[in-house]
Amino acid sequence: MKHPITILMDDRERSPLLLRTLAAMDDVTVHVRRLSIGDYQVDEKLWGERKTLKDFALSVIDGRFFRQMERLVASPLKGVLILEGSS
Numbered sequence: 001m002k003h004p005i006t007i008l009m010d011d012r013e014r015s016p017l018l019l020r021t022l023a024a025m026d027d028v029t030v031h032v033r034r035l036s037i038g039d040y041q042v043d044e045k046l047w048g049e050r051k052t053l054k055d056f057a058l059s060v061i062d063g064r065f066f067r068q069m070e071r072l073v074a075s076p077l078k079g080v081l082i083l084e085g086s087s
Helices: 016-023 053-062 064-074
Strands: 005-010 028-033 040-042 046-052 078-084
Touching (some): 016 028, 046 053, 053 064, 064 078
Parallel strands (some): 005 028, 046 078
Antiparallel strands (some): 005 040, 040 046
16 A cells, blocks of 8 residues: 655746646645745654756855754755756
C-alpha cells in the first residue's frame, strides 16, 4: 500500500508544468499557498528550495541565497536545495 504524500507549493513558484506533473501523480495531493520557507514542503517533513541555474547565480549575487539557506538550516524539518538546468 502506498503512503499518500502531501506537497505544499509556494504560490510564487513559476513552474506550472511541475505543478501539473505532481498533481497528476497517484497518492499525491498538492496545495498552493504562500510559504515562509522554501518552495515546497513535503509531508511536514522536508523543505525544498528549487533554483534554476540563472536564479541561483542571481540569488548568490544579491545575497538572497544565503538568507534562504539560513532559514532552511534553522527549521526543524530537513532541507534540500534542487538546482535545475545545465551549464
